[in-house]
Amino acid sequence: MIDMGASIETIQSFTRDLERNPKQMIDFIIRFGRGLEEPPEGRQLTSALTIGLGYFFGGFIPLIPYFFAVTVGTGLIISVIVMIITLFLFGYFKIIVTMGNDCSLLMRISEGLQMVLVGSAAAGCAWGLVYLIDSHH
Numbered sequence: 001m002i003d004m005g006a007s008i009e010t011i012q013s014f015t016r017d018l019e020r021n022p023k024q025m026i027d028f029i030i031r032f033g034r035g036l037e038e039p040p041e042g043r044q045l046t047s048a049l050t051i052g053l054g055y056f057f058g059g060f061i062p063l064i065p066y067f068f069a070v071t072v073g074t075g076l077i078i079s080v081i082v083m084i085i086t087l088f089l090f091g092y093f094k095i096i097v098t099m100g101n102d103c104s105l106l107m108r109i110s111e112g113l114q115m116v117l118v119g120s121a122a123a124g125c126a127w128g129l130v131y132l133i134d135s136h137h
Helices: 008-020 022-033 044-068 072-099 105-135
Strands: none
Touching: 008 022, 044 072, 072 105
């Protein structure tokens, strides 16, 4: 458990108060769970569309090099480079769209790098799974 400098009784009391009001608990988790604010009123649809379209294009764009590469190996190398750039840009601009222009450059770069790490891990897992399935046939 994280030491927040409060007694167990205080933490339990605070948790019970939050449990009585689910909306308040959600607001607390959003704000303090990751240090983010809820998207400003009226931006939820914009945020949802941006994220949804971002994932669609983020998945499609890395496939484009395969249409133009002479060999699959060349297509893979170009695709990985394109994927890294695309994921970084997606994370960088996602935070701007969802949080507005109030976020710092450090936060934008951090979100871009985080998206590269998460996307690369997901791609690596998918590749590994295909490799395992293919090697057992």
